[in-house]
Amino acid sequence: MAKFKKNRIDVITMGCSKNLVDSEQLMKRLESLGYEAHHDSDNVRGEIVVVNTCGFIGDAKEESINMILQLLEAKGEGQIGKLYVMGCLSERYLSDLKSELPDVDGFYGKFDWNKIVDALEAEKQQKCSALNWERKLTTPPYSAYIKISEGCNRFCAYCAIPLITGRHKSRPIDEIESEVKALVAEGVKEFNIIAQDLSAYGSDLYGKLMLPELIEKIAQIEGVEWVRLHYAYPVDFPWEVLEVMKRYNNVCNYLDIALQHIADPVLTNMRRHITKEETLKVIEKIRSIVPDIKLRTTLMVGFPGETEEAFKELVDFVREVKFDRMGAFTYSEEDDTWAQRHLSDDIPQEVKQERLDILMAAQEDVALSLNEQMIGQCVKVIVDRIEGDRYVGRTQWDSPEVDPEVYFPINDTDYDEGDFVMVRLTQAYPYELEGELV
Numbered sequence: 001m002a003k004f005k006k007n008r009i010d011v012i013t014m015g016c017s018k019n020l021v022d023s024e025q026l027m028k029r030l031e032s033l034g035y036e037a038h039h040d041s042d043n044v045r046g047e048i049v050v051v052n053t054c055g056f057i058g059d060a061k062e063e064s065i066n067m068i069l070q071l072l073e074a075k076g077e078g079q080i081g082k083l084y085v086m087g088c089l090s091e092r093y094l095s096d097l098k099s100e101l102p103d104v105d106g107f108y109g110k111f112d113w114n115k116i117v118d119a120l121e122a123e124k125q126q127k128c129s130a131l132n133w134e135r136k137l138t139t140p141p142y143s144a145y146i147k148i149s150e151g152c153n154r155f156c157a158y159c160a161i162p163l164i165t166g167r168h169k170s171r172p173i174d175e176i177e178s179e180v181k182a183l184v185a186e187g188v189k190e191f192n193i194i195a196q197d198l199s200a201y202g203s204d205l206y207g208k209l210m211l212p213e214l215i216e217k218i219a220q221i222e223g224v225e226w227v228r229l230h231y232a233y234p235v236d237f238p239w240e241v242l243e244v245m246k247r248y249n250n251v252c253n254y255l256d257i258a259l260q261h262i263a264d265p266v267l268t269n270m271r272r273h274i275t276k277e278e279t280l281k282v283i284e285k286i287r288s289i290v291p292d293i294k295l296r297t298t299l300m301v302g303f304p305g306e307t308e309e310a311f312k313e314l315v316d317f318v319r320e321v322k323f324d325r326m327g328a329f330t331y332s333e334e335d336d337t338w339a340q341r342h343l344s345d346d347i348p349q350e351v352k353q354e355r356l357d358i359l360m361a362a363q364e365d366v367a368l369s370l371n372e373q374m375i376g377q378c379v380k381v382i383v384d385r386i387e388g389d390r391y392v393g394r395t396q397w398d399s400p401e402v403d404p405e406v407y408f409p410i411n412d413t414d415y416d417e418g419d420f421v422m423v424r425l426t427q428a429y430p431y432e433l434e435g436e437l438v
Contacts (some may be wrong), residue, residue, distance in 0.1 A: 003045065004081045009035045010046035012071075013138075014064045015054025017194050017230075019087055021147045022113065023052045024135030026086075029117045031136060032129045039138040044074065047081040050116065053089035055164055057332040064089045072103050082106075086113040088164045092335075110165060111150075133179045140384065142418030143190040143400060144183050148176055148214065152196040154233060156260070157271040157339040158303065158331060161196055168197060170205040173214050177221070184223035189418060190382060191218065192228045192399060199233040212240035219248040225420065226382070228399055230256040234282045235273050242289040252396040253290055256325075257282075258298040262317040263310035266303055271338060283321060294397035296325035301359055302352030303331045304343035311355050318362050324370055325403050326363045330356050364430045371404070371428035378438050381406050381423045383415050391415065393423070408435045 009030050013023040027037040038046065049071055053064035064087075074080050082105040090097055091109035098107055108115055117128050137144055151165040180191060193215070195201060202210025218227055227250060229241070234257055245251045261267055264276050274282075287293060299318070301311065318326065330352035333345045381393040384400075390407045398404050408423050415421055427434035 003079045004047055005045050006047050007035055008038065008046040010038050010041055010044045010049045010080070011052065012040055012044070012049070012067060013052045014067060015052070015056060015060055015088065017145045017192070018147050018196070019052050019054060020138060021135065021145055022087070024138055025133070026050065026113060026116065027136040028134045029114070029128045029130045030120065033117070033120055033124050033126060035120070037136060044071070045079055048084065049080045049082070050084045050086060053085060053087035055088035055092045056160065057329070057334065059332070061089055068101060068104065072101070075103065084108065084116055086116070092160070092164050133175060134182070137186075137188070139400070140417060141187050142382070143192070144188045145192045145194050146176065146180065147171075147194050149195040149197070149201055153200065154197060154273070155271065155338070157269060157343070158300070158334065158337055160334040160337055163336055165196060168200050168204055170201050170203070170210075172205065173210065173217060176214065177217055180218055180221055180224065184221060187418070189223065189225040190228070191224060191226065192230060194230045196231060197233050198229060198231050199235070199237050209236065209238040211238045212244050215241055215251060216244045216248070219244065219251050224250055226250060226252050226396055228252045228254050228396070230399065232257040234259060234279060237282060239285070239289070242286065245290055245293070253293045254296070254397050254399070255286065255293060256296040256399070260298065260300050261303065261314060263306070263313045266306050266310050269305050269339075269343065270303060294324035296327075296399070296403070297323050299326065299328045299359065300331055301328060301355040302347045304339060304346055306347060315359055315362050318359060319366060322366050322370060323363070324397065327402065328356055328359050328363075368428065368430040371430065371433055374425050374433065375428055376425065378422055378424045379406075381408075381421055383417055383419045383421060385417060386410065393421070404431050404433060406433045406435055408437055411437065413437060
């Protein structure tokens with residue numbers, strides 16, 4: 001006898017927050033057909049299971065494949081019914097996956113996953129009533145990601161994203177406004193704006209960079225408490241968005257801008273279309289316009305041809321520029337990218353890992369120093385959860401899951417998740433802060 005639960009659908013999301021939005025939209029549409037939708041459950045037992053895969057780097061691809069294999073085993077044992085695969089991995093390797101994993105009931109790419117809904121509509125003999133942008137939130141009910149575009153036109157040497165997602169395609173401003181207003185009506189207060197390339201927003205649809213206009217319209221919507229910007233590109237940056245940030249208190253003084261490296265030879269090989277001098281000027285200008293902005297960046301070590309001198313230049317850059325938030329990863333050769341076709345992956349993995357450890361140790365020192373400077377400040381914090389006798393929250397400068405958290409005692413207080421409180425910071429660590437309620 002089958003062990004799976006009829007009319008239940010489990011959706012498992014691998015990879016980034018942009019994939020998460022797709023999963024949420026799928027779940028909303030399936031629930032409108034009468035299915036019971038679950039996300040990343042610890043007990044997957046759906047009549048239908050959908051894996052939304054990641055195909056960005058080697059480790060992420062391997063993780064997605066392992067999840068599919070694990071679910072195929074569960075299917076063979078009758079613990080789940082049908083298994084569908086969607087997302088970036090199947091967008092890029094569709095024919096290979098079909099031939100190697102014939103027991104998967106259906107493969108869908110990054111953009112045609114709605115065919116899952118079409119098939120189930122036919123089976124249910126009813127139409128999905130959800131609008132295209134409607135979704136079932138898997139994030140806390142007060143926080144949501146807003147995906148404003150797909151794709152990228154930059155074609156950096158190492159990056160497979162344009163091969164997966166295609167050219168940059170912006171969503172219309174009025175559609176995004178409608179989505180934000182609907183989410184506010186559901187109780188969402190915090191909006192993390194995401195895209196492969198925020199900087200290019202609007203260039204395809206309106207013929208000019210429209211991120212400033214979009215963010216201003218979002219900031220003017222009543223009930224929007226925090227708006228945070230993720231994944232800008234340093235070239236052709238829409239500078240007016242910083243003026244919007246200054247004008248509106250609910251636009252967080254925070255910018256996630258991936259820089260990847262600083263040594264000119266490496267930047268050239270990466271095809272980043274920017275020099276060290278230009279990068280430093282971009283950072284200086286951003287900080288001059290919004291002096292208390294917190295910058296998050298992402299850096300890469302071990303790119304082909306990265307010499308010891310170039311790596312030292314990168315470490316010095318991190319120590320001198322002092323990014324408030326920073327992530328880093330080792331180079332992973334990706335199929336069909338410019339780097340894979342034209343450059344030799346000549347740096348051993350153990351050297352890449354050693355460089356990564358050194359770089360992150362340098363950033364840890366920077367992070368501790370910057371956090372220590374915040375001791376004594378009173379900051380607005382959103383409550384995320386309770387751990388024992390403490391609240392755990394974040395400031396406007398901290399994005400969910402990737403940035404530091406603030407811990408402060410409950411005492412006799414009674415706050416709910418999603419409440420905003422004022423906290424005086426009393427203790428600093430590299431990646432977290434402690435404080436007390438004001």
